[in-house]
Amino acid sequence: MRGTTLAAVAVAAVLVLSGCVSSAPVTGPNVAPEKVAADLQPFxxxxxxxxxxxxxxxxxxTVTAPADWAKPSAGSVKLAVVRHVTTSAHRVGSLLVxxxxPGGSGFDAVAQSLDYLTNASVQKAYDVVGWDPRGVGRSTPVTCLDGAxxxxxxxxxxxxxxxxxxxLASRVPVEKAFGAACLKNTGALLGHIDAESNxxxxxxxRSLLGDKKLHYLGFSYGTFFGAQYAKLFPTKVGRLVLDGPVDPALTEPQDFTTQMAGFESSFRAYVTDCLAAAGxxxxxxxxxxxxxxxxxxxxxxTEGLTISDGRQxxxxxxxxxxxxxxxxxDSWPSLSSMIAGLQKGSAKLAFxxxxxxxGRSSGAVYDHSxxxxxxxxxxxxxxxxxxxGTRATMNAIAQAAPTVGEILSYSDWVQVSIACQNWPYRNVLTAEPIHAEAAAPIxxxxxxDDPATPYSGAVALADQLDSGVLVSRTGEGHTAYASGNACIDRTVDQYLVKGxxxxADPHC
Known part of the structure; x- marks a missing residue:
């Protein structure tokens, strides 16, 4: 299951972002270009x-980046960037968010949901910067299939x-065709959507924004980008917050199984809460x-429940x-409504x-996430x-998450694992712990009880990182910062604003 901040997901589902309005350029930082290899200098x-x-x-x-960082002259991609500019005289720098x-729009998150992502003190201390990662949204996109x-x-x-x-066997030609369509409609960029390239x-x-150190707030899979950055550029680490992290040391079968166990735990918590309430x-x-x-x-x-557009x-x-x-x-009451609908033979809320x-809107329009x-x-x-191998992990998921894991795996683990068995490009990364020696505190x-990125991942990553600092929130839901927990917000804000x-872990 994709992991992303729910506030950003929910807003993205109902708001349409207008394009940038042409006007006079806004003055950016005045800094000398960094000393980099000659083939990277133009970027x-x-x-x-x-x-x-x-x-x-x-x-x-719009920022231009190499499509292939190993061959900078072989082509480029465009990255769409938006920032909220602070007017404070005590500006710390830029904060990438x-x-x-993977596939979430950082552009939309900042442009539409800034107050859901960051608190006022952080907005005062930083220019908060969102961007659509390579392949996403307004940046050079990955495109596979049309809406139908x-x-x-x-x-x-x-x-x-x-x-x-x-x-399972019937899915193989379907996934092969999907990968072939992605390659045909995207081209070579399809092989460079990895976290290291991001x-x-x-x-x-960071360099173009005028910062010597990277300040970063990453949620869910965005934490994997941050961890990869710390591995590649440990001496350039500024203030990094990795909220709801992915454990880079888990293999993919382990990761999916752990995640499905997380959803099982959250479903049990939901049912416990539901049983204590009316209705x-x-x-x-x-x-x-x-x-x-x-x-x-x-x-x-399995009984063929159909909605008005004919989907079953x-x-x-x-x-x-x-x-x-x-x-x-906060969405648990909506889950109860969906389940009550299913009991009455209605699949409308489920769809x-x-x-x-x-990422589907009416008329079969997709955001390509x-x-x-x-x-x-x-x-x-x-x-x-x-x-x-796909079957072995399905069995492990069913054992770890006996109520919901199996059916959750059908549209996630099964789809991804078969697609990747037949993908046009080989994997770039493999599971390994990240230490980021010499990095500042992260x-x-x-x-x-995070369903999408279980707490064990945060414990593991904080332990792996030489400078990892664990901050725990006791509770339900995916990610913690700017979600109403005063202890978490205070701890993160003090770190970002004051360093x-x-x-010790405040155990919020």
């Missing part, structure tokens, strides 16, 4: 033309029982309710729908959640080489 010495855009205090520009994904083709790819009624060996883009942005669609003990849920999901995902609910789509409201405790998660997600994961990790923030590092 690090480019002049940025900032223009006022979006709303008061916002400015936009990434909301996660994506509908068929994500929502088509399976010809074989989901979860069966025959169904980290090098971040260093370019809960379940009854009896927790075990009773979990059994009711599993039976309902199996029935609803299947188990994989239902798994996607279940995961979406588990990202945020609403699945569409929001898949699914394309980037698959392309990035295929480059950022190693997957089983055959369906037997703040790692974890939530004890204050807690002497």
């Amino acid at each position: 690090y010495s480019q002049k940025l033309a900032w223009k006022n855009c979006q709303s008061e205090g916002m400015s936009c520009t 990434n909301p996660g994904g 083709q994506m509908d068929d790819f994500l929502y088509a009624t399976p010809t074989e029982p989901e979860g069966s060996d025959a169904w 980290a090098r883009d971040m260093d370019l942005l 809960c669609p379940f009854s009896g003990t927790l075990d009773d309710a979990l059994a009711q849920a599993k039976a309902l999901f199996q029935k609803a995902g 609910l299947n188990l994989g789509v239902l798994g996607t729908a279940i995961s979406y409201p588990l990202y945020d405790r 609403n959640f699945a569409d929001a998660y898949n 699914v394309d980037v997600y698959t392309a990035a994961l295929c480059l950022d990790g190693a997957y089983p080489t055959d369906l037997a 703040m790692v923030v974890g939530t004890t 204050t590092v807690p002497t």
Whole structure:
């Protein structure tokens, strides 16, 4: 399941961002170009033309980066950048922000959801900068299928029982065709959507923004970009906050299994809360309710529930729908409404959640986040080489997450692992711990019942990093900062604004 800040996801689902408004350029930092290799000099010495855009205090520009950092002269990509400019005389620098994904729009996150991402003291101390990573949104995009083709790819009624060996085999030609379409419609960029390339883009942005050190706020998969940056450029690390982190030392089968266990834990917490409230669609003990849920999901995902546009609910789509409201405790009542609808034979809310998660708006218009997600994961990790490996991890997921894990895996682990077995490009990265020797203190923030990036990942990453500082939040939901926990906000704000590092985990 993709991990991203729910505030950014929710806003992106309902708002349409207008293009940058042409106006007089906004003055940027006046700094000398960095000393870099000759073939990188044109990129690090480019002049940025900032223009006022979006709303008061916002400015936009476009940055040119090498498509292939190992061969800078072989082509380039465009990165769309937006910043909220501070007027404070005590400006610390620029703060890059990434909301996660992979495939989330940092441009939209800052332009539309700045107050959901950062507190006022941080906005005063920094120019807050969002960008669409390579392949995403307004930057040079990854494009695979058109809307009708994506509908068929994500929502088509399976010809074989989901979860069966025959169904797995039927997915192979589908995923091969998807990868071939991505290559045809994207070109060579498809092989350079990896986290290391994004980290090098971040260093370019840091330099062009006039900062000697990188200050960064990364959520969910955005933490992987930050960790890769710390590995590549440890002496350029400024103040890095990695909230809801991915554990870089986990193999992909381990990572997906751990994540599905996280969703199982969050679903159990949701059901426990639901049973204590009026109008809960379940009854009896927790075990009773979990059994009711599993039976309902199996029935609803196989009985052919259809919505007005003709799409028919299947188990994989239902798994996607279940995961979406588990990202945020405030969305649990909406999950209850969806489940009550399923009990009455209505799949409308289930499709609403699945569409929001898949970046689909009315008329089968997609934001291509699914394309980037698959392309990035295929480059950022190693997957089983055959369906037997896919099946082995499906079994591990079903054991670790017995209520929801299996159906959640159908539209995620199964899709990704088979796609990556047949991807046009080999993986760039493999699982390994990241130490970032000589880096300044790096703040790692974890939530004890985070469904998408379980708390164990935060503990592991903070331990791996030579300068890792763990900050824990006790509670439910994906990521912690700027979500209403005063202790977390105070700790992160003091670190970003003043550089204050807690002497011990505050256990917020």
